[in-house]
Amino acid sequence: SPVGKAMATCDPKGPVAFMINKIKVDPHAGEVATGRLFSGTLHRGMELYVSGVVNTNRIQQTGIVMGAERVEVEEIPAGNIAAVTGLRDAIVGSTVSSEQSMTPFEQIKHVSEPVMTVAVEAKNTRDLPKVVEVLRQIAKEDPTLQVTINEETGEHLMAGMGELHLDVTVTRLQRDRGVELKTSPPIVVYRESVGGRAGPVEGKSPNHHNRFYIEFEPLELGVIEALKEGKISMKMEEVERRKVLLDKGMEKDEAKSIVGYFGTNVLLNMTKGIQYLRETMELILEGFEEALKNGPICREPAQGIKAKLVDVKLHEDAVHRGPAQVIPAVRQAVQAGILMADPVLLEPFQNVYIQVPQDQMGGAMSEIQGRRGVILNMDSQGDMIILKSKMPVAQMFGFSGAIRSATEGRALWSSEFAGFEPLPANLLQDTVKQIRTRKGLKPEMPKPSDYLKVV
Incomplete structure (x- = not known):
């Protein structure tokens, strides 16, 4: 493409291709968007398109970054790290261009999740x-x-x-x-998931004229990772997406039947020749998303669930299969199905790295093990020991002060997100009760029958 050729040669006369990787609020200038300019030239008053936004944004100030300082200049040619104001619709990862049709740069992927x-x-x-x-x-x-x-x-x-x-x-x-x-x-922050299979679970619409039959099971781990990494998308060519899914362990029939995903949950259409289903699919996906946004266990987001639509009965009149009928039916079937498929609560973990003198190692290890932590590796560098451990986030409150006390202030530590893992069975009931009580819900976990009642 013309933009691609301009970027390859870093052409200052080509179309603008600007990738934003930082936004900072300046008390005087407002929001300052900083990033690399791959082609074109930026100057004040320029009207540019921000990816995902229809209207243009006007550049108010242009500057280049020199160390910690932002130096204002009249114009910035390709190849520079630019800092501009006026891009009110931009966020970190936005692509800014003079061409509305430019394909955006790949999304910036963040390893950590809010926990x-x-x-x-x-x-x-x-x-x-x-x-x-x-x-x-x-x-x-x-x-x-x-x-x-x-x-x-x-x-x-x-x-x-x-x-x-x-x-x-x-x-x-x-x-x-x-x-x-x-x-x-x-x-x-917890996540809800399933540990077994269930279904077909029947979801009935309030008017009894539409029925949806859905099966549930855990999603393959390889597919979950690919979804997190952005390697699978509904925007991909179907053949390409199917190949990735097969490589990640999904069966052939299932790989070609995906109709949508929400986070790391997927919905598959395993039906054949159902009349009116195509025009109803958007509402089915909406019900699927609503159910997974606030799961049935304790209203936490769901992840790693594979839902298979195996049969559907729809009323021939569109009036009787509108949003008020389809969305609640699918939502209730999904909520009941999760509770029937060996529901599990996933808790966030962090890898914790501790650097401590040998004579203080015992205190550090006791602190880790007293918080349901596991020592993964131990390495020595001179008089120092480096401990790599994994710990549930729920047990890390006050860890900073505790590790200081346990090692007489001689430990250095850091942590990183290590994913979600199932909560031990002996802690499940109490944790669910605490979360539900905090949210003003009934303390007891609901039963599948609570969701399968027709409103």
Whole structure:
């Protein structure tokens, strides 16, 4: 393509191809988007397209990055790291171009997932608009942070990679933005999944005229990883997608039947020749997504579930198979199916690396093992021991102070996200009760029959 040729030669006269990898809020200039300019030339007043947005954004200031400083210049040719203002619709990973039809750069993939959440509110109600704006800005600056509004309570929820990440973010907000905040104790983010098979589970529409039969089972681990890494997408050519799925362990009939996915959950259409199904599929996917966004175990997101649509009975009149009929039927079938397929709760883990003198190693190991941690590896460098361990995030509250006490302040430690693993069976009931009680739900886990009642 013309853009591809211009990028290959780093042509300053070619179409603009600009990849944003950092956004920072400057108290005077506003949002400053920084990234590499692969082709074209940027200058003030230029109208550019941001990937995923129809309208253009106008560049207000152009500058180049020199160390920690941003130096304003009239124009920036290809090859430079540019820092510009005015791209109000851009986020980290956005592609900015003078060509609306340009294929965006690959999405930036973040290894870590948010595993801990705090509720944030303004100490003074008059600061509420400022808090909303500041949280929106911080979410743009830090892609590993997720900011959402709980529509039931009106709380602003901030999810991050751990206790330290959230503490640092809140401190920065209060210090740099001058906003006084109140935060709740941190809450661990869990995931719901299945450990066995179930179905076909029948989902009936409220008017009894439509029925959906769905089977459930765990999704292949290879497929889950490929979805996380962005190697599988509904935008891919079907032949290419099928090849990836087969390589990752999915059966041939299933690999060609995927109709949609949500996170790391997939929906397969295993039916043949069902009338009106094609025009109803969008509503089926909506019901599937609604059920998995807030799973039945304790309203946590679901992951790693394979749902197979094996039979469908639809009313011939479109009026009787609209959103109010199809979405609840599919949602209830999915919720009941998860509870019938050996439901499991997945908890987040972190790899914890501790560097400690040999004479303090015992204290560090005791601290790890006392928090349901496992020592994975032990290495020595001179007088220092490097411990690699894995620990559930739920047990890491207060770890920073505890490891300092256990090693007389001589330990250095760091952590990284290590994925989700099933919660031990002996902790499942108590954990589910705690989460459900915190969310204002009935403490007991629901039964499949609770979801299969026709409204």
